[in-house]
Amino acid sequence: MAQTAIRMDESALIRAAQAGNQDAFEQIVRLYDQNVLRLALNLLRSPEDANDVYQEAFLRVYRNLSNFRFDCSFHTWLYRIVTNLCLVALRKRKVRREETTVIETADGVLDRMDTVEEGRADGDPQRRLLSQQLQTRIKHVLADMTPRERMVFELRHYQGLRLRAIGDMLGTTEEAAKNCLFRATQKMRAALGDFV
Amino acid sequence: MRCVEAAKALPLLIYGEMSFEAEDELESHLENCPDCRQELVRYRALLKGIDETALEPSPELLLESRQRLRQSLVSARSSRAHLWDRVREAFTIRLGPLPSAFQPIGALALILMGFLGARMIPAGSAGRFDPAGLAEPVVSRVKYVEPEGPGRVQIVVEETRQRTMKGQLNDQSIQRMLLSAAKDPADPGLRVESVDLLRTGPESAAVRNALLYALQHDPNSGVRLKALEGLKASAGDTDVRQTLSQVLLTDKNPGVRTQVIDLLTQQKEHRMVGVLQELMRKEDNNYVRQRCQKALHEMNASVETY
Numbered sequence: 244m245a246q247t248a249i250r251m252d253e254s255a256l257i258r259a260a261q262a263g264n265q266d267a268f269e270q271i272v273r274l275y276d277q278n279v280l281r282l283a284l285n286l287l288r289s290p291e292d293a294n295d296v297y298q299e300a301f302l303r304v305y306r307n308l309s310n311f312r313f314d315c316s317f318h319t320w321l322y323r324i325v326t327n328l329c330l331v332a333l334r335k336r337k338v339r340r341e342e343t344t345v346i347e348t349a350d351g352v353l354d355r356m357d358t359v360e361e362g363r364a365d366g367d368p369q370r371r372l373l374s375q376q377l378q379t380r381i382k383h384v385l386a387d388m389t390p391r392e393r394m395v396f397e398l399r400h401y402q403g404l405r406l407r408a409i410g411d412m413l414g415t416t417e418e419a420a421k422n423c424l425f426r427a428t429q430k431m432r433a434a435l436g437d438f439v
Numbered sequence: 440m441r442c443v444e445a446a447k448a449l450p451l452l453i454y455g456e457m458s459f460e461a462e463d464e465l466e467s468h469l470e471n472c473p474d475c476r477q478e479l480v481r482y483r484a485l486l487k488g489i490d491e492t493a494l495e496p497s498p499e500l501l502l503e504s505r506q507r508l509r510q511s512l513v514s515a516r517s518s519r520a521h522l523w524d525r526v527r528e529a530f531t532i533r534l535g536p537l538p539s540a541f542q543p544i545g546a547l548a549l550i551l552m553g554f555l556g557a558r559m560i561p562a563g564s565a566g567r568f569d570p571a572g573l574a575e576p577v578v579s580r581v582k583y584v585e586p587e588g589p590g591r592v593q594i595v596v597e598e599t600r601q602r603t604m605k606g607q608l609n610d611q612s613i614q615r616m617l618l619s620a621a622k623d624p625a626d627p628g629l630r631v632e633s634v635d636l637l638r639t640g641p642e643s644a645a646v647r648n649a650l651l652y653a654l655q656h657d658p659n660s661g662v663r664l665k666a667l668e669g670l671k672a673s674a675g676d677t678d679v680r681q682t683l684s685q686v687l688l689t690d691k692n693p694g695v696r697t698q699v700i701d702l703l704t705q706q707k708e709h710r711m712v713g714v715l716q717e718l719m720r721k722e723d724n725n726y727v728r729q730r731c732q733k734a735l736h737e738m739n740a741s742v743e744t745y
Binding site: 276290298302399400424431432 | 447450451456481485486488489491492493494495496497500503504505507508511512515516626628
């Protein structure tokens with residue numbers, strides 16, 4: 244029932260936006276923009292790159308919304324745009340290596356990732372240290388994955404999407420997405436095995 | 440099933456991506472294989488640990504992204520409008536200037552066209568004009584449906600309309616809206632904007648309480664930082680200082696803790712020494728420790744309690 248209501252609201256908004264209603268378009272953006280930004284930020288691990296993907300994705304939606312024919316869900320269509328943009332950015336980055344997030348400023352050394360929020364371990368200093376070490380290692384493993392492995396892992400693990408939907412988004416089969424997920428978790432297991 | 444195949448299937452089992460038969464086969468293997476069971480436990484712990492590395496966009500980043508998009512959309516719309524102007528220009532037929540004697544004749548022709556047009560258009564079509572300027576419902580949701588006699592149904596629809604309000608920040612209805620938006624759980628970007636507007640607007644007990652509430656309870660550090668900015672002017676008041684001391688010892692964000700130290704040490708008050716010493720005991724962020732240490736030195740107090 245709840246899902247039907249959401250679908251109905253969403254398609255009414257899309258039709259209104261297709262007819263040129265700017266408020267409806269803005270509401271569509273608000274419905275999805277936090278998830279889009281979160282997905283891009285987790286995949287690219289850079290606030291600036293995530294912002295760029297956010298801009299380009301919604302501008303593409305704006306330009307092409309009139310061509311959207313409801314033959315797939317709007318969510319799938321939007322995520323297809325976002326994941327394509329992220330894949331392009333990840334592939335470019337593989338070529339010019341991962342960027343450092345640390346920059347020098349007049350006030351000293353700053354980490355650009357401080358502008359994003361991260362789960363913090365509780366008061367126990369030993370747990371905190373372990374958690375910091377684990378996070379550093381995870382960041383390295385994520386950087387070592389191929390863009391596709393990283394994308395499938397991100398969409399399945401953090402975004403909770405089913406492999407079939409991920410396959411649809413990435414223009415591949417469920418089986419190929421399954422293999423990507425397996426390789427990604429294997430890499431995680433190999434690199435972080437001593438933590439568990 | 441052999442252990443090699445089971446190892447491959449474990450992540451899929453955790454993510455619930457196996458077929459019924461394959462899952463059944465794996466479960467039977469796990470029942471008889473302690474090594475694979477152990478491996479499953481390790482995988483579960485690993486994937487749980489990975490959850491902690493999920494990043495959450497800050498409200499500042501969300502706000503900046505929304506503002507940048509708004510500007511890009513404005514230019515996209517205006518370039519679309521320019522394109523339409525050019526198309527219209529291309530299809531416009533231009534006549535040379537007519538002698539001035541023809542002007543009254545033209546005006547009369549226009550009046551006649553209007554009069555005759557009004558007579559010829561059916562009366563029903565006038566119903567499409569919305570004199571009140573009320574927009575169509577933007578969001579509608581079927582609340583419930585109920586059969587009502589043979590072939591009939593009653594549907595209750597919940598509709599949301601959008602309304603634009605404009606006014607001064609000291610306008611009470613505007614302030615009420617901002618106070619409510621400052622607590623909107625769904626949208627941290629909206630909360631940052633609302634708290635920011637409240638802090639720059641006129642002071643009142645309601646605004647001060649909203650800022651104190653946001654500082655203590657908002658899950659988002661960007662909102663809490665904005666609330667802190669708004670409390671700068673009243674950082675000398677006892678109730679605000681009490682809240683600040685509490686926030687200093689409990690807030691998870693080092694940026695917030697640093698700002699609180701600055702506000703609390705604007706006045707060199709001896710009872711703050713205990714709070715700062717308590718912070719030194721538990722603080723793990725080097726920068727916050729340095730700031731706290733500096734503040735204690737300036738107050739001629741020792742860094743630790745003995």
